[in-house]
Amino acid sequence: MEHKCDLCEKPAQVHEVLIKNGQKHEIHLCPECASAQGYGGAAGQLPAKIAKKLPVQPGGVEAGPRACRECGLTHSAFRRHGVLGCPGCYQAFEKQLEPLISRAQGGATHHCGHVPEQASGHLDRQVQRTRLLKQLNEAIATEQYERAARIRDTLQGLSGPLLGDHD
Amino acid sequence: MNANDSYSWLGESGSESDIVLSSRVRLARNLAGVPFVGRASDPDRNEVVGIVRRCPVFADREDGLNWLEMEELNEHERTMLVERHLISHQFADATFPRGVALSTDKRLSVMVNEEDHLRMQSLAPGFALREAFARVSAIRDEFESSLDFAFSPRWGFLTACPTNVGCGIRFSVMLHLPGLKMTEELGRVRQAAKDLHLAVRGYHGEGSESCGDLFQISNQITLGHSEEELLEKFNDDVVPLLLRYERSSRNLILTERRIMLEDKVQRALATLRSARLLGLNESTRLLSLLRLGQSLGLIERPGLRTVHQLMLDVQPAHLEATMQLGPDCPEEEARAARASHMRRVLEAVL
Numbered sequence: 001m002e003h004k005c006d007l008c009e010k011p012a013q014v015h016e017v018l019i020k021n022g023q024k025h026e027i028h029l030c031p032e033c034a035s036a037q038g039y040g041g042a043a044g045q046l047p048a049k050i051a052k053k054l055p056v057q058p059g060g061v062e063a064g065p066r067a068c069r070e071c072g073l074t075h076s077a078f079r080r081h082g083v084l085g086c087p088g089c090y091q092a093f094e095k096q097l098e099p100l101i102s103r104a105q106g107g108a109t110h111h112c113g114h115v116p117e118q119a120s121g122h123l124d125r126q127v128q129r130t131r132l133l134k135q136l137n138e139a140i141a142t143e144q145y146e147r148a149a150r151i152r153d154t155l156q157g158l159s160g161p162l163l164g165d166h167d
Numbered sequence: 168m169n170a171n172d173s174y175s176w177l178g179e180s181g182s183e184s185d186i187v188l189s190s191r192v193r194l195a196r197n198l199a200g201v202p203f204v205g206r207a208s209d210p211d212r213n214e215v216v217g218i219v220r221r222c223p224v225f226a227d228r229e230d231g232l233n234w235l236e237m238e239e240l241n242e243h244e245r246t247m248l249v250e251r252h253l254i255s256h257q258f259a260d261a262t263f264p265r266g267v268a269l270s271t272d273k274r275l276s277v278m279v280n281e282e283d284h285l286r287m288q289s290l291a292p293g294f295a296l297r298e299a300f301a302r303v304s305a306i307r308d309e310f311e312s313s314l315d316f317a318f319s320p321r322w323g324f325l326t327a328c329p330t331n332v333g334c335g336i337r338f339s340v341m342l343h344l345p346g347l348k349m350t351e352e353l354g355r356v357r358q359a360a361k362d363l364h365l366a367v368r369g370y371h372g373e374g375s376e377s378c379g380d381l382f383q384i385s386n387q388i389t390l391g392h393s394e395e396e397l398l399e400k401f402n403d404d405v406v407p408l409l410l411r412y413e414r415s416s417r418n419l420i421l422t423e424r425r426i427m428l429e430d431k432v433q434r435a436l437a438t439l440r441s442a443r444l445l446g447l448n449e450s451t452r453l454l455s456l457l458r459l460g461q462s463l464g465l466i467e468r469p470g471l472r473t474v475h476q477l478m479l480d481v482q483p484a485h486l487e488a489t490m491q492l493g494p495d496c497p498e499e500e501a502r503a504a505r506a507s508h509m510r511r512v513l514e515a516v517l
Contacts, residue, residue, distance in 0.1 A: 083203070137210050
């Protein structure tokens with residue numbers, strides 16, 4: 001499997017596996033970033049930018065689920081790229097996110113700003129429709145045509161105007 | 168998008184324009200129940216584009232929101248949008264389904280499938296954060312009446328990068344800070360910015376280097392305060408503080424090293440008026456000196472508006488459009504075209 005550079009997304013050519021605090025961490029860098037981060041220098045010296053990605057203290061972060069149930073993103077993948085996979089990740093990784101967000105937000109841990117007036121009814125249908133469309137694509141891709149037909153019928157049976165159906 | 172339309176509001180001047188080039192307010196939003204862009208499949212991304220595009224917000228607007236499908240634009244057109252700060256580099260270079268809605272006055276843009284499903288941003292010349300905030304809030308409300316955004320009562324608006332969570336809002340100003348650079352005070356300002364939870368970036372935002380003493384300063388705190396509180400702090404405390412620092416540095420130079428400054432400005436003007444070859448970095452550096460000289464009244468012309476327009480004109484894609492250069496134009500030909508354009512514009516106004 002081809003890895004992308006952890007820092008710039010170019011194809012990685014420098015790979016390293018580190019065991020720290022009993023946990024395995026993979027580092028993948030392109031030649032430019034590897035050079036810029038000091039790879040090729042003294043053995044055991046971890047570049048500062050990479051070191052920051054590793055857990056600071058053993059046991060400092062409460063263990064949580066390894067992956068988000070909704071999108072499958074693993075916690076290690078999040079730590080590697082710093083980007084979450086779906087809204088559900090906030091719940092799945094809440095324990096790990098709390099200290100991270102609090103640190104980045106000057107100690108704040110709760111939203112105090114604008115609250116949307118959820119367009120009643122839209123939410124359920126939008127979520128349901130998106131999930132069904134995903135299942136439909138998967139069913140077609142795996143040639144489960146009977147299942148695909150059932151999903152299509154369910155989609156057609158969703159009552160009320162859906163976003164995207166105005167024209 | 169008309170690639171040859173080189174007009175941009177970036178050429179205009181606004182409040183505090185001796186230091187503030189432009190103001191921007193950006194809001195990040197994601198649709199509920201849909202994976203974030205980086206994790207989504209192409210069908211998911213297409214679905215997001217479809218949902219957003221069919222929102223009533225696009226119909227019958229006075230400011231005419233025009234939709235551009237990014238996959239239908241060539242590299243030159245995408246770069247034009249980056250140079251005008253209407254889209255990000257990352258968005259221009261992505262290869263999956265995405266699009267951007269632009270208002271006719273090019274001060275409002277809505278990127279769909281950038282890092283978040285929606286990135287709405289309002290821009291304005293000079294120091295005009297309240298105006299930009301009002302405009303982006305209005306379009307936010309319109310989208311909100313027809314879309315369900317991913318929201319948690321605790322975390323607020325959920326964003327792909329957890330550092331944007333909460334209000335998902337970013338206030339930023341593009342500042343010209345040659346005084347602080349010359350008095351070698353930038354390091355202290357950077358430290359102060361860090362303490363105030365501000366991000367200091369280059370001319371083209373995240374990941375870009377500073378050129379021409381231009382810096383984009385923005386808030387990093389997005390949680391624990393309302394949008395209005397964040398705006399008030401940034402608009403009433405942070406930016407005025409930076410303006411005071413810069414003005415104080417400029418005054419110090421004028422008092423103690425005026426002749427050195429006049430020499431730099433006049434040399435910059437002379438070079439720009441007569442050079443036959445100009446690179447992008449050199450042009451930007453010299454235009455920065457011209458801008459400083461103009462702001463301090465050391466020169467009467469060409470005027471800030473012309474300097475701002477030239478700062479945009481010398482960018483690669485805008486130069487290509489203005490001078491009708493081919494996409495594979497050799498570097499030396501581009502440098503000659505840049506110098507030729509500079510001489511022509513300056514001679515017309517000096």
